[in-house]
Amino acid sequence: MNMKTTTPIMRTRAFVTVFMKEVRENLRDRRTITSAFLTGPLLGPIIMVMLLNITLNRQLDKAEKPLPVPVSGAEYAPNLINALKAEGIVPKPAIANPELAVRKQDADVVLRISPDYATAWRKGEAVQVELIYDSSQRDANASVDRLSSVVETYARQQGAMRLVSRGLSPSTAWPVVAAKRDQATAQARAALVFSILPYFFVLTVFMGGMYLAIDLTAGERERQSLEPLFANPVPRWKILAGKLGAICTFSAASLLISLVAFGVVGRFVPTEKLGMELNLGLGFSGQVLLLMLPLIVLLAALQSMVAAFAKSYREAQMYVSLLMFVPILPSILLSTMPIKAQGWMYAVPLLGQHLGIMQLLRGDGVTPEQLGLCLIGSLAASVLGVLVTARLYRSERLAISG
């Protein structure tokens, strides 16, 4: 019974043994497989396609289709009505209660022309037409904008003609004209729509490892297999390392599937119709993977830590679900308050990844310093996370069920 000679073999094998067993066991669990390889990674691309399609269709629809607008008092302003028709706006018969109709979404917008329109027009006085709409109906906003711009253009043309007929240049009335020069590149416009993307990647990594993390600590304790496991001549940190390795493998696989799915989806989304450019190709995937690597380890450690605190599987599930909200924070923060990215922000885990992926989406690329800061910051955090979890694993209570 000379075990001393076999010690070197054991050193290398304990990690691999735990790792292989956890991977094999979890590959046999349908729920884990579904969450890690199906719903987790594909949720993002599917939601993205749906969102984009809705936005695209809506914008294209509103721009090209004839816009029916109920008009009351159309008979007082035949020229205005003709101008509207020329721009694809179809005047409809007046309706009884325009205010109510708009609120009930029976009409996007209603145009009201007052009976004294004709008299005032002839006298050369300013006349008023009313656009009745409900700005809380976001769906109607495109219609309102379109109608109001047609009316304003008409007014400007008529005004110019009146000035000319009085022998004045139209520029007397409009001494300053604002010309808009949009500097957003096509890619940058796409990035605005895709600002939710970094969160999807984090979420995918999270969901890929979630069930494993719960199963490998809280689950194992609840099923009373942690105590016999710890009776083996293997230091607990090696067991933890094997388990973390398995969690990381699953979440990395999840991320990979998600990146491939986004790559495929990116080819079919008609972003050019929105005047956007989107590159989700290999270069993008590779850099995202690199940015996310330390985060994979960090999330695995955090999930295991939280699951180790819980007394039961259910409790662990609850804690880990709450933890899922943490990665949303940078996304919300950046979308609600448009902060200018500072260098140090790249070193903050999650925030750094978010900024980096946004840079990639905008087509600006990530500088080596930004990449370095992001990797070092997240790596430091994940080392800390692993150390704390390892410490937790040393506790006597961890193994004891019930």
Next chain:
Amino acid sequence: MIEVRDLHKAFGTVKAVDGVSFKARDGEITGLLGPNGAGKTTTLRMLYTLMTPDRGQVLVDGIDAAQDALAVRRELGVLPDARGLYKRLTARENIDYFARLHGLPEDLLDSRREALVKALDMADIADRRTEGFSQGQRVKTAIARALIHDPRNVILDEPTNGLDVMATRGLRQFMQHLKSEGRCVLFSSHIMQEVGALCDRIVVIANGRVVADETPAALREQTGEANLEDAFVKIIGSEEGLAA
């Protein structure tokens, strides 16, 4: 050989183990007998180094658990109170997992595993996933994985808990078999007949202390009771937590 010297362990203000000392010798079956909550499981947990004693010493084949916990675990085969299996793995895979954690070479692993499958009469369930195993099948699998590395010392925490008559008989025979191989077998129980029939030596624990450490015959003689159960009641001084 397992030796325990003056073990203490408290959880908060509760003194679970309060000065336990005994020896379990090779080629003998030693029974740790005591009512529920007497400190048996806590004592055993300190033996297989899951818990650290507040005070006292654990020696397994002369190795101090405080000095080299891993070496102690290598010398022990343990069936803990918690005996959960991995339900998505087969019985054989469950056994192999522990064998590899012990660093057993693959060829030795095969022969050891098959010998245990035969000795525990579990060939019919060996390739089934353990989900849905009966208590008896579960205990067999748990014992096989605990003994896969051929340990000289075997610790079994209430091994017959939840087993039916046939499974219990089978397990007792297996323990006799381990003893005949010259191993040191230490098991805990709160069941009189079991301890009386099996043990060469009985260590009675009550309220975290050893109240008797004798052969079954000496125990009967000492208390003047012919029946071991009556002797036991007399020793611990109450009928609390007893089960026949």
